Amino acid sequence: MRKNLSLILILCLSCLLFMGLKLEIDKVSRQKIPGSSIIYIPSGDYLKMATFGFSSLMADIVYIWAIQYFGNTAIPDKFDHFVHIFSIISELDPRYIDPYEVGALIALYDTKDVALSIKLLDMGFAKNPDLWIFPLEAGHYAQLYKKDFPLAREYYKKAMDVPGAPDIVKRLYANSAFKVMDIKTAWETWLEVYETAKEERVKKIASNHLYNIKATVDIRGLRSVLEKYRAKYGRFPDKLSGIVAAGLLPFIPKDYDNTDYVYDPKTGDVKTAVIPWKR
Amino acid sequence: MKTVLAIENVHKFFKVGFIPKKKEILKGVSFAVAESEIFGYLGPNGAGKTTTLKCILGLIFPDRGKIEIFGQPHLEPRAKERLGFLPENPYFYDYLTAREFLDFYAQLFRVKKNEREDRVASLLNLVGMGRARDLQLRKFSRGMLQRIGLAQALVNEPSLVLLDEPLGGLDPLGRKEIRDIIIRLKAEGKTVFLCSHILQDIEMICDRVAIIVDGKILSQGPLTDLISEKILFTEITLSGLAAKDLAGLGESLSAHGGRTLIKVFHEEKIQEILDLVKNRNAKIHSLIPRTQTLEDLFVEVVKSQ
Amino acid sequence: MTIKVIALNTFKEAVRDRILYLLLFFAALSILVSRILALLTVGDRAKIIKDVGLASISFFGALMAILIGTGLVYKEIEKRTIFTLISKPMRRHEFLLGKFFGLVLTLLVMLALMSVIFLALVFFHTFSVEWKMLLAILYIFIEVILITAVAILFSSFSTPILSSLFSLCFYLIGHFSWSLETLIKKIPAGIFKVLAQIVYTILPDLENFNFKTEVVHGLTIPPQVLLYSAAYGFLYTVFILSLAILVFRRRDFI
Numbered sequence: 107m108r109k110n111l112s113l114i115l116i117l118c119l120s121c122l123l124f125m126g127l128k129l130e131i132d133k134v135s136r137q138k139i140p141g142s143s144i145i146y147i148p149s150g151d152y153l154k155m156a157t158f159g160f161s162s163l164m165a166d167i168v169y170i171w172a173i174q175y176f177g178n179t180a181i182p183d184k185f186d187h188f189v190h191i192f193s194i195i196s197e198l199d200p201r202y203i204d205p206y207e208v209g210a211l212i213a214l215y216d217t218k219d220v221a222l223s224i225k226l227l228d229m230g231f232a233k234n235p236d237l238w239i240f241p242l243e244a245g246h247y248a249q250l251y252k253k254d255f256p257l258a259r260e261y262y263k264k265a266m267d268v269p270g271a272p273d274i275v276k277r278l279y280a281n282s283a284f285k286v287m288d289i290k291t292a293w294e295t296w297l298e299v300y301e302t303a304k305e306e307r308v309k310k311i312a313s314n315h316l317y318n319i320k321a322t323v324d325i326r327g328l329r330s331v332l333e334k335y336r337a338k339y340g341r342f343p344d345k346l347s348g349i350v351a352a353g354l355l356p357f358i359p360k361d362y363d364n365t366d367y368v369y370d371p372k373t374g375d376v377k378t379a380v381i382p383w384k385r
Numbered sequence: 386m387k388t389v390l391a392i393e394n395v396h397k398f399f400k401v402g403f404i405p406k407k408k409e410i411l412k413g414v415s416f417a418v419a420e421s422e423i424f425g426y427l428g429p430n431g432a433g434k435t436t437t438l439k440c441i442l443g444l445i446f447p448d449r450g451k452i453e454i455f456g457q458p459h460l461e462p463r464a465k466e467r468l469g470f471l472p473e474n475p476y477f478y479d480y481l482t483a484r485e486f487l488d489f490y491a492q493l494f495r496v497k498k499n500e501r502e503d504r505v506a507s508l509l510n511l512v513g514m515g516r517a518r519d520l521q522l523r524k525f526s527r528g529m530l531q532r533i534g535l536a537q538a539l540v541n542e543p544s545l546v547l548l549d550e551p552l553g554g555l556d557p558l559g560r561k562e563i564r565d566i567i568i569r570l571k572a573e574g575k576t577v578f579l580c581s582h583i584l585q586d587i588e589m590i591c592d593r594v595a596i597i598v599d600g601k602i603l604s605q606g607p608l609t610d611l612i613s614e615k616i617l618f619t620e621i622t623l624s625g626l627a628a629k630d631l632a633g634l635g636e637s638l639s640a641h642g643g644r645t646l647i648k649v650f651h652e653e654k655i656q657e658i659l660d661l662v663k664n665r666n667a668k669i670h671s672l673i674p675r676t677q678t679l680e681d682l683f684v685e686v687v688k689s690q
Numbered sequence: 691m692t693i694k695v696i697a698l699n700t701f702k703e704a705v706r707d708r709i710l711y712l713l714l715f716f717a718a719l720s721i722l723v724s725r726i727l728a729l730l731t732v733g734d735r736a737k738i739i740k741d742v743g744l745a746s747i748s749f750f751g752a753l754m755a756i757l758i759g760t761g762l763v764y765k766e767i768e769k770r771t772i773f774t775l776i777s778k779p780m781r782r783h784e785f786l787l788g789k790f791f792g793l794v795l796t797l798l799v800m801l802a803l804m805s806v807i808f809l810a811l812v813f814f815h816t817f818s819v820e821w822k823m824l825l826a827i828l829y830i831f832i833e834v835i836l837i838t839a840v841a842i843l844f845s846s847f848s849t850p851i852l853s854s855l856f857s858l859c860f861y862l863i864g865h866f867s868w869s870l871e872t873l874i875k876k877i878p879a880g881i882f883k884v885l886a887q888i889v890y891t892i893l894p895d896l897e898n899f900n901f902k903t904e905v906v907h908g909l910t911i912p913p914q915v916l917l918y919s920a921a922y923g924f925l926y927t928v929f930i931l932s933l934a935i936l937v938f939r940r941r942d943f944i
Contacts, residue, residue, distance in 0.1 A: 110936065117932040124925035125891045131898055131918045132871075174872050399944070442777040444943040462779035470777040476769045478699070480706050492695045493778050537774060 165199030172205070176212050185217055189225055196229050206230030206240065210247070220252045231264070238268035242275055245282070255285040273299065273308065277315075284319060293319050310385075317362035318382040324359045324367065328376045331355050342374040388456075389545050389576045390418040395440055395450030397433075410436050411447070412600035418545075418593075423567060423577045425591035425608075427584070427679075429687055432597045434580045435473065438549055442470055454545065466494070469543035473550040473580075475534035479523035483514055483533055486522055487540055494541040508536040513562060527554040535563065539570075546570060547578045552586055564590055588612075588679040596686050603686050612682055616674045619649045621658060625667030634658055644670060692780050696788020697795065700762065704796040709757050717750035717804050721811060728815075736815045737906060743808040744826055744902045751801055751834040752861055755793070759841025760853035762789050763938075772943060783935040786842065790931065793838050801831055826905040832923040833899040837861060839927045843934040847941065864896030898922055 172191050176184060188209070195205045207230075210223035224244045231240035245261030248254045262279035265271050280295035296319065300312035328346070331354050336342055338352070346369045349355045360366055361378055363385070368377045397411040411433050418424045428434050439445040441452055443460050452459040455467060477486060487505040496504060509515050512532040517525070525533065531554060538546055551567075552560045560583075567577055567590055581587050587594065588608065595605035604611060618635075624644045628637060634657055635649035649655050655672075662669055704710065724742030728735035763786070766772040775785060805827050812820050840860045844853035870890050877883045898919045904911050 110939065113932055113936055113939075117929060117936070120925045120929040120932065121892070124922050124929060127918050127922040127925065128891055128895055128898070131895075131915060131922065134912060134915050134918070399942075439773075439943065442773075444773060444776055446940065446942060462781065465777065465779035468777065470774060472770060472773045474770075475774070476771055477774070478703065478771060480703065489695070489699055490774070490778070493692060493775070493780060495691065534774075 162199040162202070165195050165202050165205075168195050168198065169202070169205045173208070173212075176216070185213065185222070188213060188222065189229075192226055193229060196233055200233035203230070203234075203237070203239070207243065210243065214247060214251065218251075220247050220254075223247055236268060236270075238265040238271040238275065241265035241268075242271075242278075245278065249278075249282060255282050258282045259286055259288070273303075277308075277311065280315065284315070284322075289319060289323060313362070314382050314385060317378075317385060320359075320362045321367075321378045321382060324361065325376045325378075328355075328359070328367070329374070332374050332376070336374065342371050344371050345369065346376075387420040388417045389420050389454070390441065390578060391451075391453045392416055392437070392441070393451045395437070395447045395452065397436060397440065397445065397447050410600055411440070414450070414597065414600070414602055416595045416602055416605050418576060418578055420576055421571060421574050422592040423571050423579060423590050425587040425594040426578065426580045426597065427582075427587065427594055427683060428597035433600045434597060435549060437597070438547060438580060441547065442468070466541065467544040469538035469541065469546040471531075471534045471538040471546075471548045471551055473553065475530055477522050477530070477534070477537075480521060482519050482521050483509060483525075484518045486533065487536055490537050490540045496541070504540065504542075508539060511539070511566065512536045528556065528559050531555060531559070532563075535566065543575065545576045545578065549580045550582065551579065552581060552583050560586060584679045584683060594679070596683060598687055598690050603690070604682070608679070612677050612679060614676055616652075616676055617650075617681070619652075619655055619672060619674045620646060621649060621655070621672050622646050622670040623658070623662060623667055624670065626661060626665060630661065630665070631658070692784045693788045693791060696775075696780075696785055697791040700789050700792025701795045704758055704762075704793055705799075707758055710754060710796070710800065713750050713754050713757070714800060714803065717746050718807050720746040720750075721804070721808050725811065736812065739812060739815055740820075740823065740906045741902070743811065744823070744830070744906070747801065747804045747808060747827060748830045748833070748902070750804070751797065751830055752837050754800060755797055755834050755837040756841050756854055756857040756861070758796070759793055759838050760845045760848075760850045760857060762793060763842060763845040764848070764850050764853065767943060776943065782939050786846065786935055786938050787931070790839060790842050793842070794835055797834055797838065798831065801827065801834065822905050822908070825911075826901045829899040829901050829919065829923075832920060833896055836894070836896070836923055836927050836930070839930040839934070843930050843937070846934055846938045860894060861896065864894040867893055867895040868897060894926060895922075 168191070172195065175181070175191075176188075178184070192205055192209045195202065206226050210226045213219060213222040213226065224247060227240045227244040227247075231237065231244075234240065241261040241264035245258040245265060248261060249258035259279065259282040262275055262282055265275045266279050276295060276299050280292050280299060283295060284292035293316070296312050296315045300309055300316060303309040303312055328349075331349050332342055334354055335349055335352055343349060343352070346358045346367070350358060358366075363380075365379045368379050369375070370377075393415050395411050395414045396409065398407045398409050400406070401408045414433070414437055426434055426437070436445065440447045441454070441459060443465070454464040457464040478489075481489065484505055487508055488501055491501045491504060506515075506518075509518050512535050514529065514532055514536065517529060522530070522533065531551065535548070535551060538548065548567075551563055555563065564586055567579070570577055579587070579591065591608055593605070593607045594611065596603050620638070621635075622644055626645065628640060628645065631637060631645065631647055634654045635647045635651075638646040638648055640646070647658070649658065659669075661667070721743045724739045724746075727742060728738040766775070772785075776782065805824065808827075809819060809823060812823065837857065837860070841853060841857045844856045848856070867890070870886075870893070874883065874886050874890055877886055901911060903909070
């Protein structure tokens, strides 16, 4: 027993010492090289080979690590390798949806760089052309954060073309087409939506949009003619019919519901009789 | 007589089975081995012979009791310095040659380098393995392994040698050689402690024995004390007398080829048979009195349990 | 003295174990395969070779330690060669330590061989002998020593298969210690957190011996870290060996 006593002493002592050392080493390592493991990240191809068929597990692990990494406020320039890291996850498990979506979100909130987010979503879509969610989200981000309607429109079209895309994509597409003043596409698309709508609600929405488009086009046209009238006669006509009388327009268009537009002779404003969305 | 090995009231439990149940293997074993004697340790299989041996050697730790070697607690390295051990069915590092093997053990005993060579050579000769000195142990036969094992047990010129079934697996010639070596060890003043099943050999060379059955020592003492000199019966082989003539004189064991073997229990009957043979002109081929052998004693002791 | 005798004998025994050469063969193979892998990259080929080479040495070194170490004591008990040894005037800890040092010596030789092949290959690519690599390999060796101690610990009371599994678990836990650290941050403060932190500090952190990245990229390593890591390895090894001796001492050899 006496022999064992000295041994147990050695045991406890060495244990305490190495525990202490470990805490010391942790401190040093973390201070000096934060995120140093990032320096050495092989490309996804190598990693895939190295994981012997556990690639989707590896994808999970890298993803979890990435979330921690990007959530770590202490690391500067952490977005330098953003695309690389997520492309690794993509290589390992292309069908893993979350990383693309969440990655895009992280990039957006941290860097406000919509292009970076969209890059990720592009990656996702490239690997999964059957998933409309990616271009849809890309379109969303483009529309919401950058107000970049042409870009949004592109993406909504992509999403729309994926078989199985929900109807709302079409509507978003039509809407963005309208926003870029691609009246023809907008009109056509809303018409399609109206005709193929299965619910009354959707039909109503479509008709509202169609109303709006017609109204916009009509009003624009009327306004430009009214300006011409003013240029010619020095003032706005008392009634809209005045334009027809002046021979500047063959007829006064009515709105989508066949109601007259409201005209204010003093300011030359033309408005719709009702708010399009509250018909 | 100096006591070389003293065991007092040794108990050992083992935990057996998946749900550990305590099984007592040694139930209070006590005996003593004196200097310069050959001590035989006998018992049926599973009685606890090897367990006792392992307790002595420090391979197993007894739960209760005391063991002393040369008057010192048995686990002291100083006690082990003068000990030699040959396990049952020995198995050694088979990639070593005989010479390397003995050299390795000699080193463990801190025999100096110059001495080592000589000692290894003499040991190899002693056990008759001189020719095989550069042969790898993996190529040794059972008998050869037994002999090299004995050599290993003697490498430190021990005062007490413990042998577990040293004669197992040897042909009759081999057994005789080992027996001779053991007797020679005694002549050199060494003490030998021997576990064996082969009772004839034990009877031939041991001075004292202990019989262990089911963890308890049932009988121990000098062989001469334990085995009575009393004649149990006499076996007579004769020819020329018919079975009916011998009726009542003894048990007829076999009768063929004209010869009858009869077992006579009473001494008077022997004289009667001798007279009968003389009167009838029959012939006696052999007359052998049988005393109690160790085997008889052994069976008797074991059966009494 | 006794330890030395057992150690040399163990070395002789281990060196004759065919598994060793099989693993050495595969290690050499993978080091050389890196040459082919390097052809796939655009840019610095030497990096791939160094990465794969160091990884192979680390992996196969650990594998050798586990596969041979777990059989070492167990074989002696199974084959009962241990009977003739323990019955000699040798303290039990001398036997265990002899086995340990014998295996460490064997692994030193093996790692040296692998290093030579590795450095030679690197030389062919960079035309310079990259001695810096040896720093990483030195710490791989320290890690392998620790793994050897663990293998011997398990070998003294468990079958080779189970021992290998346990040793492998030790290796994996050691390399994923960082993830436990991350997890602990999420635990709300309280008794659980303290307990978890204690567990975290006791569990081995084999990443402390991993300087492969730094060496390949030529980064400077603070000498503090080097010193502490070496000390950590030494102390943890002492800890494991003490544990092994404690277990081995009271063991009945049936």
